[in-house]
Amino acid sequence: MILIILGMIKGNYDQKNLDMNSASLIKKIELLPTDLIVRVDDFVDFLISKYEKGEDIDFDISEADKKELEIRLKKHYKNPTEGITIEDVKEEYRKRYGL
Numbered sequence: 001m002i003l004i005i006l007g008m009i010k011g012n013y014d015q016k017n018l019d020m021n022s023a024s025l026i027k028k029i030e031l032l033p034t035d036l037i038v039r040v041d042d043f044v045d046f047l048i049s050k051y052e053k054g055e056d057i058d059f060d061i062s063e064a065d066k067k068e069l070e071i072r073l074k075k076h077y078k079n080p081t082e083g084i085t086i087e088d089v090k091e092e093y094r095k096r097y098g099l
Contacts, residue, residue: 042090049097 029040050057061069076083 029037032040047057
């Protein structure tokens with residue numbers, strides 16, 4: 001499914017190559033531990049949502065954002081129990097964006 005979406009986004013949808021790549025991707029995903037498979041599933045849902053809304057899927061991160069992430073990661077390492085859980089983040093995201 002993800003390859004179909006990415007192929008449609010990139011405009012190079014080719015069913016034969018897509019079928020081969022999909023099988024390869026599925027095999028790779030099946031090798032992952034369950035917690036990572038859940039993350040892949042969440043990411044695919046994210047991509048589908050962006051695609052269906054006609055939004056750009058832009059993965060470039062600005063230098064300012066990288067610095068901010070670095071600061072937040074350092075704060076997390078200093079006090080990992082502070083903040084909210086990933087489950088809370090996901091729930092807030094679902095509420096906000098209707099997923």
